[in-house]
Amino acid sequence: xxxxxWISFFIIFYTFFGYGILLYALVRxxxxxxxxxxxxxxxxxxxxxxxxxxFNEEDLIEEKIANxxxxxxxKNKVQFIFITDGSSDRTPELVAKxxxxxxxxxxxxxxxxxxxxxxxxxxxxxxxxxTDANTFLNKDALTQLVKHYxxxxxxxxxxxxxxxxxxxxxxxxxxxxxxxxxxSALKKWDYELYSNVGAAGELFSIxxxxxxxxxxxxxxxxxxxxxxxxxxxxxxxxxxxxYALETASADSGEELKRKIRxxxxxxxxxxxxxxxxxxxxxPLLTFQYFSHRLLRWVLTPWLMILLFILNILIVIRYPExxxxxxxxxxxxxxxxxxxxxxxxxxxxxxxxxxxIPFYFSMMNYAVIAGTFRYYKGAQSAAWEKSKxx
Numbered sequence: 389x390x391x392x393x394w395i396s397f398f399i400i401f402y403t404f405f406g407y408g409i410l411l412y413a414l415v416r417x418x419x420x421x422x423x424x425x426x427x428x429x430x431x432x433x434x435x436x437x438x439x440x441x442x443f444n445e446e447d448l449i450e451e452k453i454a455n456x457x458x459x460x461x462x463k464n465k466v467q468f469i470f471i472t473d474g475s476s477d478r479t480p481e482l483v484a485k486x487x488x489x490x491x492x493x494x495x496x497x498x499x500x501x502x503x504x505x506x507x508x509x510x511x512x513x514x515x516x517x518x519t520d521a522n523t524f525l526n527k528d529a530l531t532q533l534v535k536h537y538x539x540x541x542x543x544x545x546x547x548x549x550x551x552x553x554x555x556x557x558x559x560x561x562x563x564x565x566x567x568x569x570x571x572s573a574l575k576k577w578d579y580e581l582y583s584n585v586g587a588a589g590e591l592f593s594i595x596x597x598x599x600x601x602x603x604x605x606x607x608x609x610x611x612x613x614x615x616x617x618x619x620x621x622x623x624x625x626x627x628x629x630x631y632a633l634e635t636a637s638a639d640s641g642e643e644l645k646r647k648i649r650x651x652x653x654x655x656x657x658x659x660x661x662x663x664x665x666x667x668x669x670x671p672l673l674t675f676q677y678f679s680h681r682l683l684r685w686v687l688t689p690w691l692m693i694l695l696f697i698l699n700i701l702i703v704i705r706y707p708e709x710x711x712x713x714x715x716x717x718x719x720x721x722x723x724x725x726x727x728x729x730x731x732x733x734x735x736x737x738x739x740x741x742x743x744i745p746f747y748f749s750m751m752n753y754a755v756i757a758g759t760f761r762y763y764k765g766a767q768s769a770a771w772e773k774s775k776x777x
Contacts, residue, residue, distance in 0.1 A: 437513030442521035543622025547591030548631035607653030651758025654685035
């Protein structure tokens with residue numbers, strides 16, 4: 389029991405903190421021996437296609453279109469494609485008012501991946517940029533993304549996702565913002581070491597000729613599109629100066645719904661990304677994929693439950709070992725704080741001190757719930773929109 393306790397503790401610590409510490413140390417060593425790739429200012433900008441899949445976004449679509457048209461990129465080198473399949477509101481009508489945008493619309497809704505697959509034959513750009521309809525890009529996003537393609541080893545570039553959090557943020561807002569700040573640091577170091585292990589659909593790009601069709605029932609299309617390119621031996625770069633802004637989930641219930649869907653998609657991707665998980669194919673990519681993704685999606689949330697149960701059993705079996713009384717007290721205190729965070733948010737009481745244990749616990753519960761949902765076949769590939777603030 390004691391051995392299982394410490395193995396579980398080590399894996400949990402490594403998943404959420406240890407990998408970040410090790411990654412940073414490896415990056416510091418690499419900086420000594422290898423200089424970063426130098427970008428040329430005389431780089432001939434490639435042609436770009438910006439693709440937006442929008443479903444019933446009439447409240448935001450005009451703002452999204454304006455945001456796209458204001459991007460700093462040569463007008464003769466950028467193409468805009470909006471796919472509004474299945475939309476039953478005015479979204480297709482509003483997009484159709486803009487001749488600068490190619491509108492693709494069908495009444496049937498088969499999910500985002502199906503929409504992307506349908507749109508790819510219409511892409512004319514050397515680089516395809518994917519961005520969500522409810523996010524807004526900084527003006528230099530495209531130029532910041534495409535500069536990485538000067539390096540022939542780069543096959544995809546992930547942008548930055550930023551959550552708008554104000555000073556009176558509730559637990560879901562503050563938790564989501566904190567999570568993405570930590571994720572951004574990991575992505576930066578992942579790229580410095582070798583490659584990112586996925587991309588967020590809010591903003592990422594690929595070399596168009598490297599696009600590999602992904603199964604239509606794919607739940608997290610952004611992750612799969614990018615990782616299929618990484619499996620070919622190309623690097624997924626990360627560019628924090630190209631970012632997509634969006635508001636946080638409306639509340640913890642909406643954020644939980646989103647996390648469960650991502651978790652179900654994560655389990656699905658584990659079965660489909662066999663090369664990424666095979667160290668004989670690319671050992672460094674596998675190390676990063678295992679440490680940053682697989683442990684979170686497959687193992688660690690279950691180990692948190694096991695750790696708590698083992699701690700109780702050890703205290704009962706070996707009451708003379710005071711250390712385990714302390715660890716049990718700390719675990720109980722942490723989960724009480726998480727419950728407090730949940731209770732306060734349900735009462736619309738804003739207390740930032742409780743958001744970390746609350747959000748952390750919710751995130752790991754979502755993985756367990758998402759795993760059950762995937763194996764039950766209850767997760768559709770069609771995106772169910774989360775309400776945003």
